[in-house]
Amino acid sequence: MNKHLFLVALISMLAACGQGSGSKSADGSASAGSDVKMIDLVTTQDGSALKIDAKLFDTPAAKEFIATGKNPYIGVEAEIQAGKKKFNLYSCVACHGGRAEGAVGPxxxxxxxxxxxxxxxxxxFETxxxxxxxxxxxxxxxxxQADPPDGLKPDEVLKVIAWIRSNSAITGNE
Ligand code: HEC
Structure with missing residues (x-):
C-alpha cells in the first residue's frame, strides 16, 4: 500500500515534471519567435497600420527601437557618421540639404x-x-521602386535619424 502510494506519487511527480519542462520549452520556443514586443507603427500618410517584417529588426539597436520606440544611436558619433553616409547615398541630401537644413524638401x-x-x-522612422x-x-x-529590392534597413534608418538629430536641438527620444 505504501509502496503503491509512493509509486503513484512518483509517477504524478514525473508527469508534472515532464509537463512542466514540456510547457516551459514550448513557451521558450514560442517566445523565441515573438519575444520582441513590437510597438505599433503607423503610416504618415493616413495613420493606418504600418507592418514591417520583424526579421528586419536584426540588430540590438533595431530590436530596442521596435520594442520601445527609442533610437539608441542618438548622440553616438560612429553611428551618426554612418547615418550621414546613407543620407548622402539615398539622396536625402539633394532634397533636404547637407545638414538637413532644407532645400527643395523641408x-x-x-x-x-x-x-x-x-x-x-x-x-x-515611420515617415x-x-x-x-x-x-x-x-x-x-x-x-x-528598384530592382533588385533596395532601401534602408531599420538599423540604417535609425542611423540616418541619428545624423539628422545631430544637426538639431532635439533628440527625438524625449
Ligand atoms: C526627391 C526629393 C526627396 C528625397 C530624395 C528625400 N526627401 Fe524627404 N521630403 C521631401 C519632400 C518634398 C518632403 C515634404 C513631404 C510632404 O510635404 O508631404 C519631405 C519630407 C520629409 C520628412 C518629413 C519632414 C516634416 O517636416 O515633417 C522627413 C523626416 C524626410 N523627408 C526625411 C528624408 C530622408 C531621411 C531622406 C533620405 C533617406 C529623404 N527624406 C529623401 C523630399 C525628399
Missing part, C-alpha cells in the same frame, strides 16, 4: 515639422520608411 532640424510626429524618432503623400518617397527596404 528642413528636418525641427523642432517644428510639417508632420508634428517627426519630432519623435518613432514618427520620423522615412513609408514616405508621405506630398513628395517624400518611401525609403524602407523593399518599398523603393
Amino acid at each position: 528642413s528636418l532640424q525641427g523642432p517644428n515639422f510639417k508632420y508634428a510626429k517627426n519630432a519623435t524618432n518613432k514618427g520620423m 522615412i520608411w513609408h514616405g508621405t503623400n506630398g513628395g517624400m518617397g518611401a525609403k524602407g527596404f523593399g518599398l523603393m
